[in-house]
Amino acid sequence: MLAALDEVWGSASRNQGYRLSLPANLGFIRYQGASEDERLRLLFVAATRARTRLYFTSYSQDLAGKNYNRLKYLDIQESEGDKSFSQVIPKRFNHVQSDNAETLSLAAASNYWADRHLPPFSPKLREVLAPRLERYQLSATHLNQFTDIVNAGPEAFFINNFLNFPSAPTITSAFGTAIHNSLRFAGNILVNENQLPSEARLMEIFVAQLGRIELGVDDQANLTSRGQASLHSWLANRGSELKKTDRFEYDFQNEGSSAGPVRLAGKVDRLIIDEKSRKITVFDYKTGQSYQRWQSGVIKLHKFRQQLMVYKLLIESSARYRKYKVEKGIIEFVEPDEDGRINRLELEYDGAELQRTTKLIGSVWSHIQSLEFPDTGGYQPTLLGLNKFEADLTK
Numbered sequence: 043m044l045a046a047l048d049e050v051w052g053s054a055s056r057n058q059g060y061r062l063s064l065p066a067n068l069g070f071i072r073y074q075g076a077s078e079d080e081r082l083r084l085l086f087v088a089a090t091r092a093r094t095r096l097y098f099t100s101y102s103q104d105l106a107g108k109n110y111n112r113l114k115y116l117d118i119q120e121s122e123g124d125k126s127f128s129q130v131i132p133k134r135f136n137h138v139q140s141d142n143a144e145t146l147s148l149a150a151a152s153n154y155w156a157d158r159h160l161p162p163f164s165p166k167l168r169e170v171l172a173p174r175l176e177r178y179q180l181s182a183t184h185l186n187q188f189t190d191i192v193n194a195g196p197e198a199f200f201i202n203n204f205l206n207f208p209s210a211p212t213i214t215s216a217f218g219t220a221i222h223n224s225l226r227f228a229g230n231i232l233v234n235e236n237q238l239p240s241e242a243r244l245m246e247i248f249v250a251q252l253g254r255i256e257l258g259v260d261d262q263a264n265l266t267s268r269g270q271a272s273l274h275s276w277l278a279n280r281g282s283e284l285k286k287t288d289r290f291e292y293d294f295q296n297e298g299s300s301a302g303p304v305r306l307a308g309k310v311d312r313l314i315i316d317e318k319s320r321k322i323t324v325f326d327y328k329t330g331q332s333y334q335r336w337q338s339g340v341i342k343l344h345k346f347r348q349q350l351m352v353y354k355l356l357i358e359s360s361a362r363y364r365k366y367k368v369e370k371g372i373i374e375f376v377e378p379d380e381d382g383r384i385n386r387l388e389l390e391y392d393g394a395e396l397q398r399t400t401k402l403i404g405s406v407w408s409h410i411q412s413l414e415f416p417d418t419g420g421y422q423p424t425l426l427g428l429n430k431f432e433a434d435l436t437k
Contacts (some may be wrong), residue, residue, distance in 0.1 A: 043088060046098035048111040051085050053078060067258050080369050083116055086357075088235060105317050110415040112274045169412055170203060179295065179307035179405055182352035186345045188406050192423045193341075196415035217265050218329045220251040222311065224273065225327055228281070228291030229312065235412070238281055239359070268377075272329070274395050275378040288315040294359055297360035301400050304407040306356045313357070322363060324353045332375030332385040341425050343387075346373050350389050351399035398436065 043082040045335030048054045089096060091291075098116065103109055112118050117129040118138055121251060126138035146154070168175075176241050187194040201207050211219070227247045227290060231239045239247070248269050252262065273277075312325035336343055359361050373387040409415065421427035 043098050046100045046113045046323070046338070048113050048115065050113075052081065052114050054111065055081070058098050066257065067256075072254065082115055085113075105151075113343075144184050174412055175413075178410065179305040180403065180410070181306070181308040182349040182356075183308070185352060185406055186348060188410075189348075189402070189427055189428065190341070190345065191418040191421050191431050192425075195418050196409070197418075200415050209421070213257075213261055213265070215331065216252070216255045216257060220248060220255065221269060221272065221329050222327060223251040224248040224267070224269075225276075225311070225376070226291040228277075229284060229288060232284055233286055233288075233290070235298060236286060237278075238284065239279055241274060244273055244277060248273055262345065272377040273280060275382060276376050276384055279378075279384040280374070284312075285314070287315055289318075294356050294360055297362055299356045299360045301359065301403050305388065306352070306359065306403075308352070308356055310353055312355070320366045322357060322366050322368045323372060324350065324357065324368055325352065325372050325374055326353070326365045328373055328375050329377055330375075332377060332386060334379075334385050336387055336389075339425055341428065344425060345385065347389060347395070348399060348402075351391070351396055352403070354391055354396065355403070399437045402432055409435075 045051075098113070100112060101110060114132070115418040119127050119129055120126055126140070127133075127137040128138065129231040130136075158276050184199065188196055188199045189201070202209070224244060224247050228239055228244055231237075231243075238244075249266060252265055252269065257265065268284070289310075290312055292313055293308075294310070295307045310324055311327045314323040314325070316322070326346070328346070331342075333340070333343060336347070354373060357368050358366065369391070371391065373389075375385045378384055416431075418431060
C-alpha cells in the first residue's frame with residue numbers, strides 16, 4: 043500500500059478529494075461525510091486485498107520538501123536504538139524499516155523508473171505509427187479537421203485520429219448522430235419493406251437512438267422534443283422523395299477509392315442512382331442552422347462544399363461506381379427554418395474547384411504520411427486565415 047500517511051488515509055485526508063473538480067453530471071458521487079470509523083474501514087478493505095504479503099510504504103517529505111505524518115492507525119512507536127515498530131501489527135512483522143539515504147531528485151526518480159520499466163531503446167514516432175499509416179484512408183471529415191484552423195487544425199487532427207485521445211460527445215454531436223441514424227433506418231426500412239416507416243415508428247427509432255447516448259435528464263428531454271419536431275417536418279416535406287433504389291449511408295471503406303496516391307474512405311448519407319444514365323446525386327444531411335443559399339464568409343459552408351467535392355472523388359473512383367458520374371451534390375438541412383421549410387443547398391461541380399480540392403487532398407496526405415503537422419499559429423482564426431492556410435498547403 044503506497045503512501046500510508048495520515049494525509050492520505052487518516053483524518054488529515056478529509057479535504058484531499060476536493061482537489062479534483064467533477065463535471066455537473068458526476069457531482070452526485072461526491073461523498074462528504076467520511077467519519078473516523080469509515081476511514082479506518084476503508085483502510086481495512088484495502089489492506090485485506092493482499093494475497094501473500096502486505097507492505098505499507100510512506101515518506102516523511104515530498105519532493106517539494108513538505109513534511110508528512112505517519113498513519114496514526116498503525117500506531118508506530120519509537121524504541122531504543124532509533125528503531126520503530128507498530129503496536130497494531132503482530133510482532134514478527136511490526137518492525138518499521140527506514141531508508142535515511144539522501145532524498146532522490148525528481149529527475150533521478152524518473153530515470154530510475156524508466157531504467158526498470160522502459161525498453162532499452164526509444165522507438166521513433168514513425169515506427170510506432172507505421173501500421174496506422176499503412177492502412178490509413180483520408181475522409182472528407184478528416185480533411186476538414188486538418189484544415190479548419192478555427193475549430194480543429196493539424197494538431198487536433200493528429201491527437202484525435204492518430205493518438206486516439208478519447209473525448210466526450212457534445213450535445214451537438216449526440217443530436218446529429220441520433221438524427222443520422224434515424225434517417226438511415228428510415229431509408230433501409232423503405233428498401234427492405236417497400237415503404238417508409240410511419241411517423242410514430244420513426245419517432246420511436248429516434249428516441250431509441252438518442253437513448254444510447256449518455257445525456258442529462260434536461261438535455262435528453264430537450265433533444266427529444268427538438269428531434270421529433272425536426273423529423274416531423276422532414277418526413278412531411280422530404281420523406282416522399284426517397285426511393286427504394288437509393289443507397290443510404292453507403293460505406294466506401296472497402297471500395298478502393300483514391301485520388302492519385304491518396305486512399306479515400308467515408309460514408310455518404312444518401313445516393314440517388316440513375317442506372318440508365320449512369321449518374322449519381324449525392325446527399326449529405328446536416329442538423330443545426332440551415333441556409334437557403336451558399337454564402338461567402340461562413341466557415342461551415344466552406345467545409346460543406348469541400349465535403350461534397352471529396353464525395354465526388356470518393357464515389358467516381360470506387361470499385362462499384364467507377365463508371366458513374368456524380369453530377370450534383372446536395373446539403374439537406376433536416377431541421378426546419380423559422381418558416382418550417384426544409385432547406386437544401388445544391389452544388390453543381392466546378393472543374394477548377396474540384397482540381398483545387400484534389401491538390402489540397404494530396405498535400406494533406408503528404409503531411410500525414412510524413413507526420414509533419416504544420417504550426418498554424420501564424421494564421422488568423424477566421425475563414426480568411428483558413429483560406430490562406432489551404433492556399434499555402436496547395437502551393
